Amino acid sequence: MLLALVMLSGFGGVLAAGFAMPLVGATSAVTNAGAQLFNELPTDFNALEPSEVSVILAADGTEIAQFYAENRIVVPLDQISVNMQNAIVAVEDRRFYQHKGVDPTGMVRALVSNASGGSQGASTLTQQYVRNVLVEAGVQSDDPAQIAAATERSTARKLREIKYALTLEQTYTKQQILEGYLNIAAFGPSTYGVEASAQHYFSHSAAELTVAEAALLAGMTNAPGAYDPIAFPEAAKDRMDWVLLKMYEEEFITQEQYDEAVTTQIEDMLHVTNTVGGCAAAGSAAYFCEYVVGEIENSPLFGETEAERRQLLLRGGLTITTTLDPAKQAAADAAIQEYVPTGDPSNVKAALVSVQPGTGRILAIAQNTNYGDATEDNPTATQISLGVDALHGGLENEDGTSGFQPGSTFKTFVLAQWYQEGRSGYTPMNTTPTRFPAATWKISCAPENADDWNVGNANAFEGGTNNVIRSTQLSINVGYARMTAAMDICSITDLAAKMGVTTNAGEPLAPKPSIALGSQEVTPLQMANAYATFAAHGVYCKPIAIDAITDSDGNALSVPSAECTQVMEAEAADQTALTLTYVMRSPGTGMTAALAGGRPSAGKTGTTELMDNAWFAGFTPSLSAAVWLGHSESYSPMNNQVIGGRWYSTMYGSDAPAPLWKMYMDGALAGTPHEHFPQVSLGVQPTPTPARTPKPTPASHEEDGEAGTSTTEQSAQPPTTTVSGG
Structure with missing residues (x-):
């Protein structure tokens, strides 16, 4: 404790926010060189938008497929249950509403716990949000060095997080920071942000999360794979109960709410919906979906390089409204299956493509194969579209x-x-x-x-x-x-x-x-x-296969033109x-x-x-x-x-x-x-x-x-x- 107090008081002039710099780790890190490094770090921090799911829609607005590098649906804080907000604060940063981005008291508590053989982190929610944003920036720019710098165990990384956290708290409200964290963090081994995770585990929105459901999700941020309730229900239940106890201790829930939630069993909570990304989820419209992907990957309208265009599709949160007419697609599928069914012993293939005259709009693309890779059970499956270039x-x-x-x-x-x-x-x-x-x-x-x-x-x-x-x-x-x-x-x-x-x-x-x-x-x-x-x-x-595209903010993007000419x-x-x-x-x-x-x-x-x-x-x-x-x-x-x-x-x-x-x-x-x-x-x-x-x-x-x-x-x-x- 004495050592921590010395650390927190000896460098009081280092932090511009007016309180001591909380250094984590060995005392050798607390040096004039460390203070100089901190002062030389930039203060500008870009809280970039996290990657979002892109959705491909038919002309009538029905969903065809989703594309994502990270399965995430960004929602505003008012569409996230208060139970979820309270659960994450209770388990990750109970002094979140009191500190200025860095919590000296929490640092002392963590130091004492760790010195006595315990294991307690000292990062605030703001610092964790900073770390997630830095990782996301590296992922979006496909920069492994940037990702490594954001996750390495070093004093330099911790100092950077601290300074960015202090800067962030001066420009963003607590609600904005909490919203950002709840949308960017992993709440499962394959889902990011509470909305996609709620949809995955419970088949309803984050706005509807109960106390027990919120505690289950909040408990996973520490180790999404280890506490996955599908793979490890017992570990997930133990972690959920611990989160419920923290919520009760912080007076976020009553004794009655705690008693009810702690008796809830994992198997009674889960209503899993597995979201499959890519054209494989498009069913009979999979080959039309592939055409849309080809349009995006090959058009300079969506980026200078194919890699940039692919990133936009996987991370840009696009809403892509296509020319596909579901009724005509169904008619095309029915006709093909009537004359040359999928898997026909003749091995004859059939393809049908339909277009609207005077517009170039592709209305249907069908063929008698299942989309995917060939297997022993489905030897004719293919990702090759027989109707297009x-x-x-x-x-x-x-x-x-x-x-x-x-x-x-x-x-x-x-x-x-x-x-x-x-x-x-x-x-x-x-x-x-x-x-x-x-x-x-x-x-x-x-x-x-x-x-x-x-x-x-x-x-x-x-x-x-x-x-x-x-x-x-x-x-x-x-x-x-x-x-x-x-x-x-x-x-x-x-x-x-x-x-x-x-x-x-x-x-x-x-x-x-x-x-x-x-x-x-x-x-x-x-x-x-x-x-x-x-x-x-x-x-x-x-x-053309695309009628319109909007980005995650609802802004319209340019799309390939039919360029009709006589x-x-x-x-x-x-x-x-x-x-x-x-x-x-x-x-x-x-x-x-x-x-x-x-x-x-x-x-x-x-x-x-x-x-x-x-x-x-x-x-x-x-x-x-x-x-x-x-x-x-x-x-x-x-x-x-x-x-x-x-x-x-x-x-x-x-x-x-x-x-x-x-x-x-x-x-x-x-x-x-x-x-x-x-x-x-x-x-x-x-x-x-x-x-x-x-x-x-x-x-x-x-x-x-x-x-x-x-x-x-x-x-x-x-x-x-x-x-x-x-």
Whole structure:
């Protein structure tokens, strides 16, 4: 005691606050050098806001997922039970309301206790708050040295805490300091701040904490892991009872309250709610969630580096309102599960992405896999999103693209450029299989890509003379090869690029003749959003997944813009859309996708050569969606097998993708009025001449198919070098 009094009186002039400097530790620390060090320490202290949970919401405000480095919910003091406030003061700093940041009396008490073999800390709540803030600053700046300095056992660290505590008490009220501590401290091994801890252990807010619950939480701050009531209920109960005794001794509770609380058992108190952070908690919206994360991590709007952007997401307390439409997401999930259920023995994968025309807003992203890492019980689980590009969680192919070969769904860009150049949908052409010499092609930006190409059709009846509309309706490969030959292929890939169909680097796809039949990989999102451009009369909008973001203070942050622009003539876009409505009518390849009640729709089937990729992309004036089926690991045929409980002798875009698309669209548009496409002219009609009328074939052969497939109709066709088609 004498030693402590000497220590507290001998350096009375050191502290600017007007009372002695309470040094902790060996007497060797009490030196003139120590006093000089104290005086040289800075007095400015930034009581930064602690890390908070970021929340991702659907467009209707429902929660999708939470992201956090520390599970913490910051709340004002008036939303924290007085029981909790009293409990933490009783156990951590009973003279909190009397001292000025440092408690000389407490220091003497701790010194005497420790000298006699006890173990008692001497830090006030203010000092503990300072320490927590310094640690948090190191964590937020990812600075291990700063964290170590804030937690080391040294006189220098203690002196720094003391000076900062004195400064803090001159600028903050006791209520502000208590609020800060209750929000930043750990009240469990995985929860920070009393609100998140109350929600975790008791499934209610900190405002509702009872005396017993408050004592349980307050007892954990000393050692959150050792006193965790879930893992160590007996140790937690002993600690809780000790806190209750301190609350009683400090007259925070009555004898009756103490008696009632001390008889409360741990198992009767706990109602645990486990919060899972990240997209794993988003359920069927997990892959949409991944897209949102990709938007934040890749956009300079949220920080100069990816590390800064990640920190903002994990610690910034953001409220991220997204474009996700829960009803449409549910409709997408239902359609996929109906046709290719998760874990289907065929191992066929399915993905559907839906976009709102004229806005770029992504409304749904679905696929038939569980989000996560593959396990023995769930071997198909994956975090890879099959519907989007590599920057948003998708696969990246060796050529710098993402996604899968689209087959004849890519023919739509040939059609769009055809109309963009003022050509007619009634232009007739010979669609009999033939060989196109390299000199046929005009490729101004890459003439070296010209090559000989043998092109066949999926069905024998597709030969003869057919116009553009008919070639589109039946997806006649040779017709589209002739259309491609009539134009500069670079103009086709450039137009597709203007609609977002590019490599991952944002470059146009390679301008090769086979591009007309979808020989290069694209993503379902690219196709859904490009087709939305036709629905929007030629206005392309970059896909967006975020409507708004506010920070922890409610301030709005900038978000990526759709940057909608007119990328093709409105009339040409409307002509493209109107021509694609013929695909939905008999004998069109997409007639199995015709919507309920005669709702107007437009679309295009797509199938690759070995039936290893099958697509349907289509739209109404207000909704666009693309469906892909295939194997995500490597291309493998899907015909002659059972998929989703149905036998498929073929797997054209009309077989499973089209009815899957129809089921989604019917559900997503249920209860909405029918909308119609503009009835524009499809061009000048040629003078009527006698022409062969193609004889309709059975429905199973009306799909556009792949040149070079092994079907009976293909056997007589010349060899082909393409790997894509209808």
